[in-house]
Amino acid sequence: MLFLRWNRTLVQEELIGFMHDKCLALCDHGGRRQEQFMTILALDQGTTSTRAIIYSTDGKPLGHAQRELPPIYPFSGWVEHDPETIWADTIAVCRDAIASTGMSATEIAAIGITNQRETTVIWDRSTGRPIHNAIVWQDRRTADVCARLRADGHETLVQSKTGLLLDPYFSATKIDWLLRNINGARERANAGELAFGTIDSFLLWRMTKGQVHATDVTNAARTLLFDIHKQDWDDDLLKMFRVPRAILPTVHDNTADFGTTDLEIFGAAIPIAGMAGDQQAAAVGQACFEPGMVKATYGTGCFALLNTGDKPVPSANKLLTTIAYRLKGRTTYALEGSIFTAGAAVQWLRDGVGVIERAEETEALARAANPESAVYMVPAFTGLGAPYWDPAARGAIYGLTRDTGREELARATLEAVCYQTCDLFEAMASDGAVAPEALRVDGGMIANDWAMQFLADILDLAVERPMTAETTALGAAMLAGMQVGLMKGPLVLAQRWRSHSRFEPRMSAAERSRRYDGWRDAVRRTRSAKD
Numbered sequence: 001m002l003f004l005r006w007n008r009t010l011v012q013e014e015l016i017g018f019m020h021d022k023c024l025a026l027c028d029h030g031g032r033r034q035e036q037f038m039t040i041l042a043l044d045q046g047t048t049s050t051r052a053i054i055y056s057t058d059g060k061p062l063g064h065a066q067r068e069l070p071p072i073y074p075f076s077g078w079v080e081h082d083p084e085t086i087w088a089d090t091i092a093v094c095r096d097a098i099a100s101t102g103m104s105a106t107e108i109a110a111i112g113i114t115n116q117r118e119t120t121v122i123w124d125r126s127t128g129r130p131i132h133n134a135i136v137w138q139d140r141r142t143a144d145v146c147a148r149l150r151a152d153g154h155e156t157l158v159q160s161k162t163g164l165l166l167d168p169y170f171s172a173t174k175i176d177w178l179l180r181n182i183n184g185a186r187e188r189a190n191a192g193e194l195a196f197g198t199i200d201s202f203l204l205w206r207m208t209k210g211q212v213h214a215t216d217v218t219n220a221a222r223t224l225l226f227d228i229h230k231q232d233w234d235d236d237l238l239k240m241f242r243v244p245r246a247i248l249p250t251v252h253d254n255t256a257d258f259g260t261t262d263l264e265i266f267g268a269a270i271p272i273a274g275m276a277g278d279q280q281a282a283a284v285g286q287a288c289f290e291p292g293m294v295k296a297t298y299g300t301g302c303f304a305l306l307n308t309g310d311k312p313v314p315s316a317n318k319l320l321t322t323i324a325y326r327l328k329g330r331t332t333y334a335l336e337g338s339i340f341t342a343g344a345a346v347q348w349l350r351d352g353v354g355v356i357e358r359a360e361e362t363e364a365l366a367r368a369a370n371p372e373s374a375v376y377m378v379p380a381f382t383g384l385g386a387p388y389w390d391p392a393a394r395g396a397i398y399g400l401t402r403d404t405g406r407e408e409l410a411r412a413t414l415e416a417v418c419y420q421t422c423d424l425f426e427a428m429a430s431d432g433a434v435a436p437e438a439l440r441v442d443g444g445m446i447a448n449d450w451a452m453q454f455l456a457d458i459l460d461l462a463v464e465r466p467m468t469a470e471t472t473a474l475g476a477a478m479l480a481g482m483q484v485g486l487m488k489g490p491l492v493l494a495q496r497w498r499s500h501s502r503f504e505p506r507m508s509a510a511e512r513s514r515r516y517d518g519w520r521d522a523v524r525r526t527r528s529a530k531d
Contacts, residue, residue: 039101040486041094041108041270042477044470045115045199046278047071047136047300050089052097053470054108055477057486059496061470063103065096072133077140077382080133083121086199087206091265098266105268111207111261112274112480114281114472115199117222120174122185122196122247128210130202131182131194135174138300138340138382142173143391154240161227161234163312163321165389169338171198172224172241179242189247196247198222200275204258207272212259215249216275217331221323226251228312228323231331253326254280255483274479278472279303279336280325282442284479285471287497288324289332289490292434296421297472298445301385302342304424306335306433317427318387327482327490335433337386337424341395342417343445345379349413355406359444365410366450375399376419376522377412387427388527396526399518417445418455419519425459438462438502442471449501457507458516465501 039062040055051066067089072080098105118137123130135141146166149155155166164170175196179186188194197205201215220226220233225243227234233248252258258272276284279297283305286295291309296302305324312321312333324334346362349355356362376398378384383391397412429435439461445451446465456463468474481487 038486039103039108040477040481041097041111042473042480043090043094043111043113043203044278044281044473044476045086045090045113045203046472047116047119047138050086050093051473052090052093053473053477054097054101054103055474055481057481059468059474059477059487061468063097063100065093065100067093071136075141077143079136079138081119081136083123083130083134083202086134087203090203094266105266105270108266108268108270109486110271110273110480110484112476112478113200113203113272114276114278114476115203115219117198117219117277117279118169118171118174119199120171120178120196121199121202122175122178122182122189122194123202123205125193125195125210128206131185132178134199134202135177137169139174140168140382140391142168142177145173145176146391149240158224158237158240159314161229161237162221162224163228163314164222164224165318165320166224167389168391169385170222170224172237172243175243175247176241189244192246194247195249196243197249198277200277201249204272204275207261207265208259209262213249214252214258216252216254216256216277217326218254218277218280218323219275220249220251222277228321228333231326253329254284254479255327257483271484272480273483274476274481276325276476276479279305280323280334281475281479282472283307283324283334283475285468285473285475286440286442286466287490287494288440289494292436293440294436295440295442295471298342298417298441298443300342300344302339302417302421302443304337304421304439306428306436308333308335308433313431313433315427315431317430318389319424319427319431320386335428335431337427339417339420339424340382340385341379342420343443344381345377345413345416346445348379348381349410355409360447362410362414363448363450365407366414369407369411370403373399373404373408373411374518375404375408375412376519377409377416378522378526379413379416380526384523384527387423388523390527393527396522396529398522398525414448414451415454415458415515415519418451418458419516421455422458422516422519425461436461438464440464440466442466442469452501452503453506456503456505458512460505460507460509460512462505463503464499465503467498467500
């Protein structure tokens, strides 16, 4: 019966797609095929840049634009962004992406938004102006608040409702910090004069000229305020974190009517039809629609999302139980492992110590390194994420000898990203999650063949690199396209996913064990050194 139902659904989706394509082909004005409403604009607002990509209905990128986003570091461990810069860059890249295709805004059927998660903005409802810089997900200023709540025994309740841990990574303590430290903010929030949002909500508010204050379920699930079982903001958590309900956005599915852009912004009122946090959008872009499918995104950090189906899997190993996506009211859950430092470690090699001039150099250096080198880097620049969740840990390098050079440092940096991924997979297996058949990867680091082969070796698992590298933006486009009927449903989209390269494990079990034992010892020494 399951087989028949699966295939019937596929037939239905293919038939709908066939009829839709025929309808488009038949739309003719004076003998010319009508090309309006044939494209999707995906906005990907990330930690290090803001980009926009125009996609055709078959997922082909037609044009793009990007701007780097400079971080602000007010104090050690504090990380902020200027929301006005984010807004200005958003409008600029969207306009530039449209212009790069030679189209007009009237030819955009819908907009999909994906964003850096947990980053927190509070703004004035009457003016739309932020009351402070955005506090970025990497920011550690509320570590003491989280530690105090943990010591008071609140983490069990928090984890049972949200699937998350008490950590400054998430939004709730950032909201509380802003309300405590900005003059008059708490009183204004209680009076309904202020609005909170992650970056998606802030951009949506601005794009609709204050007409819509909303978010999607994946971003809401990262605030420490949202009950992922009841699918609603939770009064107990709001009280614990001293967050008034009046400032919270409405929560929608990932495919929904999020409003339309104000006519003045792009010269056309464009529906905003899809929204998801960046890691969930990447999982959609990677077509991880079945339980046991897993993707890992290697950007500033690394985030692995394992689809666990319609039941949340609680973690005993400090992974996060979160929402993968919600379509037509049906929720799919995931286990997530969050690594704070991945590509950022390569950036440190370049910008911090000048070992390299370009990130691409690391591949050749790693290949040239002494294969017997036992140098280990633990890149805990902003603490350690899953499965340790140790905000006080700091980076360290072990095993340096007189003959250690640039090559060994580059190799150790790439290896560290892979070892951290292995930590996540070990934790997922211990939590009883469905064992994956392969790991789908995306993000800037996946262009490095040496790193991808070492990843396959240390995981003892095939690693698949997709044809489309920009899976986060593609996921946002897919969600918006599904909502407006220009893209087919998950089953058909999954069939269309294609692998560009597949890396098979070839390291011996003995070598794998020896190398991974060395990594775990380095992490143990790093964590004990802070005490």
